[in-house]
Amino acid sequence: MKIVITGGAGFIGSNFIRLLARERPAWELVNLDLLTYAAAPQTLRELERLPRYRLVRADVADVAAVSAELSKGCDALVHFAAESHVDRSLAAPSAFVRTNVLGTQVLLEAALHNRVGRYVQVSTDEVYGSLGPTGFFSEESPIVPSSPYAASKASADLLVAAWFHSFGLPAVITRCSNNYGPYQHPEKLIPRLIVRALADRTLPVFGDGRNIRDWIHVEDHCLGLLCALEQGQPGRVYNFGGGEERENLQVAHEILAQLQKPTSLLSFVPDRLGHDRRYAVDASRARRELGWAPQRSFAEGLGQTVAWYQQRRDWWEGLFPDP
Numbered sequence: 414m415k416i417v418i419t420g421g422a423g424f425i426g427s428n429f430i431r432l433l434a435r436e437r438p439a440w441e442l443v444n445l446d447l448l449t450y451a452a453a454p455q456t457l458r459e460l461e462r463l464p465r466y467r468l469v470r471a472d473v474a475d476v477a478a479v480s481a482e483l484s485k486g487c488d489a490l491v492h493f494a495a496e497s498h499v500d501r502s503l504a505a506p507s508a509f510v511r512t513n514v515l516g517t518q519v520l521l522e523a524a525l526h527n528r529v530g531r532y533v534q535v536s537t538d539e540v541y542g543s544l545g546p547t548g549f550f551s552e553e554s555p556i557v558p559s560s561p562y563a564a565s566k567a568s569a570d571l572l573v574a575a576w577f578h579s580f581g582l583p584a585v586i587t588r589c590s591n592n593y594g595p596y597q598h599p600e601k602l603i604p605r606l607i608v609r610a611l612a613d614r615t616l617p618v619f620g621d622g623r624n625i626r627d628w629i630h631v632e633d634h635c636l637g638l639l640c641a642l643e644q645g646q647p648g649r650v651y652n653f654g655g656g657e658e659r660e661n662l663q664v665a666h667e668i669l670a671q672l673q674k675p676t677s678l679l680s681f682v683p684d685r686l687g688h689d690r691r692y693a694v695d696a697s698r699a700r701r702e703l704g705w706a707p708q709r710s711f712a713e714g715l716g717q718t719v720a721w722y723q724q725r726r727d728w729w730e731g732l733f734p735d736p
């Protein structure tokens with residue numbers, strides 16, 4: 414089995430490659446990644462030690478490069494590569510459309526042409542927009558993205574659905590809630606709060622800090638992706654979530670408490686434009702049909718993550734100060 418993982422040098426993709434290296438020892442792993450700012454050099458060095466692993470530095474929107482790789486044969490493709498930071502999408506949306514939308518279309522064309530046996534689109538619950546204080550997103554919820562990032566991911570999902578319906582590409586779409594865990598770039602909320610607290614710097618909290626996210630440990634997400642890859646029904650969407658809703662302010666307090674830092678480090682900053690109030694997913698389809706369930710509570714996973722960032726300064730220090 415040969416599997417191409419796009420964006421495998423990023424946060425979730427690199428955790429997925431480590432999972433496959435452990436759990437699927439016979440698979441050949443190809444990481445197709447452009448190595449943008451989001452791919453930390455230290456992550457790459459660690460991946461390069463894995464047996465049966467090969468890195469191809471390429472842009473998913475580059476037709477020639479993608480065709481060249483897939484024409485060598487590919488049984489399965491898991492598409493992580495994306496511009497992934499909402500704040501960057503508000504400041505400079507073009508790269509999001511190019512990589513997330515055009516890049517997905519290039520991969521779909523190449524996957525169809527080269528008869529890839531299984532295609533997994535790694536998407537996000539942000540495509541569903543914002544929730545009020547109650548309720549959950551199901552796979553049938555309307556697609557009403559708010560940010561340019563979410564809109565680009567929603568557009569990609571619609572293309573994947575079209576390639577399944579029109580051309581029979583055996584594709585599944587997964588939509589996951591907010592991930593946290595090791596190897597996440599410190600521009601993202603949880604690692605940013607951790608590394609700033611470690612440096613005794615202020616912890617910026619958007620608006621009133623009451624925005625709610627459903628947190629899932631990255632390794633639980635990766636287990637879900639493996640289930641979707643191996644057992645998912647083509648054309649189907651699967652939500653994944655940790656069932657662990659927290660206000661951002663609560664998350665900041667939990668990190669400060671674990672590091673025994675004062676709450677005076679908290680600093681409220683002007684809210685993000687169009688900031689979605691609450692995300693929460695109903696992941697019962699994945700539980701029922703794929704036999705998946707998250708293994709780690711937020712309390713346990715956050716503790717391990719804080720400890721990882723304390724121990725792995727070598728991994729993140731080059732990405733700081735203030736990403």
Ligand SMILES: NC(=O)c1ccc[n+]([C@@H]2O[C@H](COP(=O)([O-])OP(=O)(O)OC[C@H]3O[C@@H](n4cnc5c(N)ncnc54)[C@H](O)[C@@H]3O)[C@@H](O)[C@H]2O)c1
Pocket residue numbers: 419420421422423424425426445446447448449450451452471472473474492493494495496497498512516535536537538566588589590591592593598
């Ligand atoms: N982080 C989350 O909480 C979360 C939740 C749900 C879904 N997702 C989705 O999961 C995927 C991975 O997210 P992440 O947090 O690991 O992102 P990340 O930013 O950590 O990694 C993205 C990777 O994609 C690569 N990349 C970017 N542009 C590329 C291009 N044009 N061609 C090839 N490679 C390119 C980068 O070099 C990097 O290695 C994304 O599609 C994202 O939308 C993320």
